[in-house]
Amino acid sequence: MVPAFDTEHLEYEFSLPDDVEELTLPDVYVGLEIPLLAPGDGIVTDRHHASADRYEADDPQNQIGGMVSPFPLSGWLRHGCERVVQAAGGTACHPGAANGEYMLDDVYERDLDAGYHEKGSCVDDDAGCMLYDLFGGFNDRAGRLVRRPVGFSPIRRQVDVLQGEAEAHYRQLNTQVRSRNAEDDGQPLRMASRDVVGNLVGTWKLSLRELKPEYVGLLVEAVDYLDAHSDEFELQLGGARNFGAGMVDARVINPLYSDAEIRRVFNRAQDATQGMEEKGDVWASEVRQEFVRALQARVAARDGDVGMPDELSGGGSA
Numbered sequence: 580m581v582p583a584f585d586t587e588h589l590e591y592e593f594s595l596p597d598d599v600e601e602l603t604l605p606d607v608y609v610g611l612e613i614p615l616l617a618p619g620d621g622i623v624t625d626r627h628h629a630s631a632d633r634y635e636a637d638d639p640q641n642q643i644g645g646m647v648s649p650f651p652l653s654g655w656l657r658h659g660c661e662r663v664v665q666a667a668g669g670t671a672c673h674p675g676a677a678n679g680e681y682m683l684d685d686v687y688e689r690d691l692d693a694g695y696h697e698k699g700s701c702v703d704d705d706a707g708c709m710l711y712d713l714f715g716g717f718n719d720r721a722g723r724l725v726r727r728p729v730g731f732s733p734i735r736r737q738v739d740v741l742q743g744e745a746e747a748h749y750r751q752l753n754t755q756v757r758s759r760n761a762e763d764d765g766q767p768l769r770m771a772s773r774d775v776v777g778n779l780v781g782t783w784k785l786s787l788r789e790l791k792p793e794y795v796g797l798l799v800e801a802v803d804y805l806d807a808h809s810d811e812f813e814l815q816l817g818g819a820r821n822f823g824a825g826m827v828d829a830r831v832i833n834p835l836y837s838d839a840e841i842r843r844v845f846n847r848a849q850d851a852t853q854g855m856e857e858k859g860d861v862w863a864s865e866v867r868q869e870f871v872r873a874l875q876a877r878v879a880a881r882d883g884d885v886g887m888p889d890e891l892s893g894g895g896s897a
């Protein structure tokens with residue numbers, strides 16, 4: 580079923596091709612492939628299911644599953660959304676309060692010159708910007724975008740990609756920091772431990788509480804932007820970025836796909852069907868553009884010097 584979109588605020592007519600019969604919306608599945616992830620604010624594990632005396636932290640057979648917190652994922656996605664709005668000529672809500680305790684002088688002012696407006700200032704005169712809408716988080720207004728944790732398991736058949744789950748392998752890394760002073764003969768100074776997951780493959784399930792087409796346009800553009808810039812320090816996800824963690828291959832799973840087709844994307848034994856390939860063409864050549872056009876219209880309505888969709892050539896890339 581194709582859900583109803585809220586389009587009254589857009590100054591042009593949003594319409595999808597007639598042959599679109601099914602959309603995952605208001606759910607948006609982001610496909611993730613992450614060789615190494617160190618979320619930074621930790622991982623909730625189910626390791627209490629294993630009896631304590633049988634758990635060995637470095638045993639490759641450990642079958643520990645758990646959850647990656649949505650907070651680093653949300654920050655990563657938000658950053659991509661900010662870049663997309665700024666590239667379209669708009670400004671984004673600053674993620675921090677103007678009176679926050681920043682470690683650098685004038686950092687807020689510098690950001691205001693570089694594509695941000697003061698957090699929440701966009702609601703003074705009208706409806707607020709898209710970052711404010713989607714990520715919310717101040718006053719009592721909930722963000723329009725529900726960002727769930729990613730559940731993971733090392734056992735593939737226990738992973739349900741329709742529930743926003745991934746196959747991944749949890750490890751608690753313990754490293755000894757050793758003295759380099761010759762007199763100490765390399766003796767350990769302290770232990771450091773870190774939670775990581777390796778080889779994460781699966782989905783992050785997002786849901787829109789309010790279905791405006793520009794939100795979909797912003798999410799697909801942001802995810803493509805993050806994918807294309809996955810090795811840039813600011814756009815890596817979580818911690819340990821100097822060590823190559825958090826380089827994310829990401830894509831929005833075609834919203835035209837049925838549940839069975841989404842499962843098939845992650846089934847290594849099966850290739851895409853012809854129907855899936857056809858939907859891929861329809862998405863890339865028509866539907867995606869229509870959502871991106873709505874995004875452009877919304878940015879144009881707020882920041883006057885941006886062209887309206889009709890004046891722009893072709894919309895985003897496929």
Ligand SMILES: [Zn+2]
Binds near residue numbers: 671696698700701710
């Ligand atoms: Zn704003």
